[in-house]
Each structure stands twice: as C-alpha cells, then as structure tokens.
Amino acid sequence: xxxxxxxxxxxxxxxxxxxxxxxxxxxxxxxxxxxxxxxxxxxxxxxxxxxxxxxxxxxxxxxxxxxxxxxxxxxxxxxxxxxxxxxxxxxxxxxxxxxxxxxxxxxxxxxxxxxxxxxxxxxxxxxxxxxxxxxxxxxxxxxxxxxxxxxxxxxxxxxxxxxxxxxxxxxxxxxxxxxxxxxxxxxxxxxxxxxxxxxxxxxxxxxxxxxxxxxxxxxxxxxxxxxxxxxxxxxxxxxxxxxxxxxxxxxxxxxxxxxxxxxxxxxxxxxxxxxxxxxxxxxxxxxxxxxxxxxxxxxxxxxxxxx
Numbered sequence: 001x002x003x004x005x006x007x008x009x010x011x012x013x014x015x016x017x018x019x020x021x022x023x024x025x026x027x028x029x030x031x032x033x034x035x036x037x038x039x040x041x042x043x044x045x046x047x048x049x050x051x052x053x054x055x056x057x058x059x060x061x062x063x064x065x066x067x068x069x070x071x072x073x074x075x076x077x078x079x080x081x082x083x084x085x086x087x088x089x090x091x092x093x094x095x096x097x098x099x100x101x102x103x104x105x106x107x108x109x110x111x112x113x114x115x116x117x118x119x120x121x122x123x124x125x126x127x128x129x130x131x132x133x134x135x136x137x138x139x140x141x142x143x144x145x146x147x148x149x150x151x152x153x154x155x156x157x158x159x160x161x162x163x164x165x166x167x168x169x170x171x172x173x174x175x176x177x178x179x180x181x182x183x184x185x186x187x188x189x190x191x192x193x194x195x196x197x198x199x200x201x202x203x204x205x206x207x208x209x210x211x212x213x214x215x216x217x218x219x220x221x222x223x224x225x226x227x228x229x230x231x232x233x234x235x236x237x238x239x240x241x242x243x244x245x246x247x248x249x250x251x252x253x254x255x256x257x258x259x260x261x262x263x264x265x266x267x268x269x270x271x272x273x274x275x276x277x278x279x280x281x282x283x284x285x286x287x288x289x290x291x292x293x294x295x296x297x298x299x300x301x302x303x304x305x306x307x
Contacts (some may be wrong), residue, residue: 005294009167010169011293013304014168015042017121019186020156025259026232031190033213033265037170052123055097055098056123056124056127057127058094058096058097058126059079059094059097059111059120059124060127061089061090061093062089062090062094062097063065063081063088063089063109064083064084064088064089064090064106064281065281066128067159067281067283067284068083068084068085068088068281069081069083069084069086069128070083070084070107070119072080072124072125073121074117074118074121074238075117076117076118077112077113077114077115077117078108078111078112078113079109079110079111079113079117079120079124080109081108081109081110082107082108083107084107085107085110086104086105086106086107086296087279087300088281089094089104089109089277090232093305094111094168096125098116099112099113100112100113100114101112105267106201106281123163137148141265142199145194148298149296149297149299150216150278150297150298151175151194151212151214151216151220151245151296151297151299152154152194152293152297153193153194153269153293153294153295153296154193154194154247154251154290154291154292154293154294155183155193155214155281155288155290155291155292155293155294156183156190156191156192156193156220156267156269156290156294157183157184157185157187157189157190157220157266157267157288158185158186158189158196158219158267158288159183159184159186159267159287159290160183160184160185160186160285160286160287160288160292161180161181161182161183161186161282161283161284161285161286161288161292161294162181162182162183162184162284163180163182163282163284164178164180164181164268166182167182167266167268174189179270179273179274179280180191180219180267180268180269180270180282180295181215181269181282181284181294181295182267182268182269182286183266183267183269183294184264184265184266184267185222185255185265186287187255188252188254188255189249189251189252189253190208190220190222190247190249190250190251190252190253190267191247191249191250192210192213192244192245192246192247192250192261192288193218193246193269193294194210194211194213194216194246195212195213195244195246196209196210196211196212196213196243196244197241197242197243197244198210198238198239198240198241198242198244198250199211199217199240200240201236201238201239201240201246203228203231204226204227204229205228205231205234205235205236205251206221206222206223206226206227206230207219207221207222207232208220208238208251209249209272210244216269216271216272216297217271217272217273218224218269218271218272219268219269219270219271219272220250220251220267220268220269220270221265221267221268221270222234222251222253222261222265222268222279223258223263223266223267224264224266225263225264225266226258226263227282233253233254233258234251234252234253234254234283235251235252235253236250236251237248237292238251245276247290269294269295271295271297274297276300277299277300278297278299278300279297279298279299279300280295280296280297280298281295281296281298282294282295283295283296
C-alpha cells in the first residue's frame with residue numbers, strides 16, 4: 001500500500017504541489033485580512049481616543065489651564081466651572097470643543113454641551129487628575145490660544161518655581177515689581193529666557209534686564225543683600241547692548257559661597273511695565289530646567305470675562 005502511495009506521489013508531485021500552494025495561499029489571505037480588519041478597528045478606536053483627548057485638552061486650555069481651574073461640576077446640559085482668573089478663559093477655543101454656548105461672569109463659567117454634559121464632566125475629571133498625577137506641563141502650556149500669546153518666557157534659572165507671594169518680604173521689591181515669579185536655584189547659572197537684548201546690568205552684577213524681540217522687559221535679580229559683595233561671587237558673560245539667543249549663559253553665581261555667608265539666594269524673575277492690555281500666567285513647578293516655560297505673557301481680550 002505504501003509503495004503505491006509513494007509511486008503515485010512521485011508521478012503526480014506537481015498536482016500535490018499546486019494543492020499545497022493553494023492551501024497556503026488561502027491561509028495567508030485569511031490571516032492577512034483578519035489582521036487588516038483588526039488594525040482598522042484599532043485605528044478607529046485610537047483615533048476616537050486621540051480626538052477625545054484633544055477635546056479634553058482644549059477644554060482645559062480654554063479654561064486657562066489646570067492651575068486656573070478651581071472647581072467644576074455639571075447639570076443636565078452644562079459644564080459649570082469656577083476659575084481662579086476669568087481673564088485666562090478663551091471662549092473661542094472652548095467653542096471648538098462642541099459647545100453650543102458659553103456664559104461667563106467674574107470667576108464663573110458655564111459651557112453648554114447639551115445632553116453630553118455629565119459625560120464630559122466625568123471624562124474631564126479623570127483627565128485633570130491624570131495631568132496632576134503625571135505633572136504634565138504640555139496641556140497647561142497651551143492654555144491660551146496662539147493668537148493671544150505675546151511671549152513664552154523660559155526658566156532662566158534651574159530650580160523650584162514659586163509665586164512671589166510665597167516669598168517672605170517680597171514686598172520689599174516695590175509695588176512696580178509684583179508681576180513675576182521666584183526660583184529657589186539649584187544651579188548658579190542664569191541663561192537667556194528668550195531671544196533678546198541685554199538692556200541693563202547692575203554694577204554689583206546680581207541684577208540685569210533683558211528685552212525680548214516683542215518688547216517684553218524682564219528683570220532677573222539674584223538674592224537679597226548681595227549688593228554688599230560688590231560683584232564678588234558673580235561672573236558676568238554679557239554687556240549692555242549684547243544680543244543673546246535663548247539659552248545663552250548670561251551670568252554665573254557662587255551658590256555655596258553665598259549660602260555659607262548667610263545670604264538669601266532666591267532668583268526673582270520680574271515682568272516690568274505690563275499694562276492693562278497684557279496678562280501673564282506662571283507655571284509653578286519643582287526641579288525645572290531651562291526648557292520649562294516659566295511664564296506666558298498674553299494679550300487680554302474683550303472675549304474674556306473680566307475678573
């Protein structure tokens with residue numbers, strides 16, 4: 001019996017080869033189209049997830065960023081939000097999220113979404129919690145539409161950023177120096193926060209003013225009482241009138257020496273001469289580097305509810 005089988009196989013090998021190729025082709029095509037259909041299904045799901053994430057990011061951005069959201073809730077058709085600063089609310093951006101109407105006064109904002117408001121509130125809650133957990137700066141950095149942004153100010157000193165009001169005795173800086181942030185430095189270097197011109201350098205070397213190409217004036221002041229050292233512990237790398245690129249080394253200072261002598265080494269980053277047409281947003285973070293956006297200066301518009 002086996003002899004006849006092998007003899008038949010030898011005489012008709014080509015037929016068996018064709019049958020084998022056809023069977024393999026059928027299996028291959030089945031696997032190919034099965035994987036293709038799965039990829040298509042996953043692609044649709046991923047696109048839906050991306051669109052939903054983009055929508056939630058736009059809502060957060062339109063409300064002025066995570067730090068500007070004080071509280072939010074929903075009713076049957078509206079997302080009800082309390083913000084810290086009503087001037088940061090971007091109604092134009094919120095309209096792109098599917099809102100059919102936006103009501104706002106002072107710190108209160110109501111976004112009308114219809115029957116999906118409760119679902120949006122639940123998803124927004126999870127999204128905001130995720131941002132806070134992962135310390136994601138990117139969603140906050142787009143808190144203001146590009147049309148309103150005047151200048152992004154990158155961190156000139158590495159360290160921990162805090163509000164000026166968190167610094168004891170910050171009032172001593174004067175009433176004209178209240179717009180800005182403070183940094184607890186972890187490295188004794190000051191780098192350019194944007195492309196601009198060095199407009200002034202204090203002779204004691206612990207203070208300088210840099211002006212951006214868009215006319216934003218920034219005062220960088222290192223410590224308090226360091227003027228008494230008459231420049232000791234500082235190494236200046238620029239002069240008045242120099243044009244510098246973002247990230248250029250402007251100044252070095254000896255943190256260890258200042259600390260050993262009991263001097264405060266806080267870096268004060270002050271916006272000079274902001275008028276009523278401009279506002280700013282500070283991004284408070286710990287352990288920031290020179291690529292972190294510390295502040296955004298933006299144009300105040302009539303579309304934003306006044307504080």
